[in-house]
Amino acid sequence: MDLKIKDVAELLNVSETTIRRWLAEGKIPAYRIHHQYRFSRMEIEDWVMSCRLKQAKGNFLPVEEEQIYPIKEESGSLDEESASSTGQQQFSLFRAIHRGDVLGHTSSTTKEGIIKETVSVIASRLGLDAAVLTDLLLDREKLMPTALNNGIAVPHTREFLIKRPFDVMVVVYPNEPIDWGALDGKPAHTLFFLFASDDKRHLHLLAKIAHLSSDEETLKYLQSKPSKQELLEYVKDWEAGIKPKATVS
Numbered sequence: 001m002d003l004k005i006k007d008v009a010e011l012l013n014v015s016e017t018t019i020r021r022w023l024a025e026g027k028i029p030a031y032r033i034h035h036q037y038r039f040s041r042m043e044i045e046d047w048v049m050s051c052r053l054k055q056a057k058g059n060f061l062p063v064e065e066e067q068i069y070p071i072k073e074e075s076g077s078l079d080e081e082s083a084s085s086t087g088q089q090q091f092s093l094f095r096a097i098h099r100g101d102v103l104g105h106t107s108s109t110t111k112e113g114i115i116k117e118t119v120s121v122i123a124s125r126l127g128l129d130a131a132v133l134t135d136l137l138l139d140r141e142k143l144m145p146t147a148l149n150n151g152i153a154v155p156h157t158r159e160f161l162i163k164r165p166f167d168v169m170v171v172v173y174p175n176e177p178i179d180w181g182a183l184d185g186k187p188a189h190t191l192f193f194l195f196a197s198d199d200k201r202h203l204h205l206l207a208k209i210a211h212l213s214s215d216e217e218t219l220k221y222l223q224s225k226p227s228k229q230e231l232l233e234y235v236k237d238w239e240a241g242i243k244p245k246a247t248v249s
Helices: 005-012 016-025 041-050 085-090 092-099 111-126 130-141 199-212 215-224 228-240
Strands: 031-033 035-040 102-103 169-170 192-193
Touching: 005 016, 005 035, 005 199, 035 041, 035 192, 085 215, 092 102, 092 169, 092 228, 102 111, 111 169, 111 192, 130 169, 169 215, 215 228
Parallel strands: 102 169
Antiparallel strands: 031 035, 169 192
16 A cells, blocks of 8 residues: 555654754655656555664654654543544554453563464454464564664554454563664664554554663653553553644644
């Protein structure tokens, strides 16, 4: 699926002006059709995954003056039934984890092992074949490691396996951090297995995790291995502080 400037701005929660500036500065991959910019989902995904840390606090953005998903001090509440389309996007991470799970007490000490161990638990819940799902996850890792920085990784497949209009995220805490091929060399202490239903949902959640993983307080919290309910409350409060960026250029 080809994405437009408006799509990418909404997914990354930055203004269209910011996207145009990144384009002018050659900081974001794109191509042109009939004098209009288009973006490939896989190229934007790889861009988010591979952007190197340029700030002390770990913001993965290629510019210094703006951060994706700013956090406000006071937290909001979640009303899923009456949420607007903006609200549905705002609380997308909460919903994905709520539909998924949080797993600890793993025994594997390698990337392949932890993927197989996790799949053995979640495949049936997703209605997927465990062997096929394992192969798809490992194939993605061979193409490019799904590690971010600061001990976070986002294992996922290239294909969209969820056939209904919702997303699932399974958070896994390995007993010991595992080498996941991160650019900063840090082993992964928290894995966000991401199963989205389409391009836009996938990129939106990936960008959220990339920013969430740059927050020192969050990283410390994740290393305490919170339960599903505890993590959901934390994510809900974090997402309540998200303010949509203006999309007009």
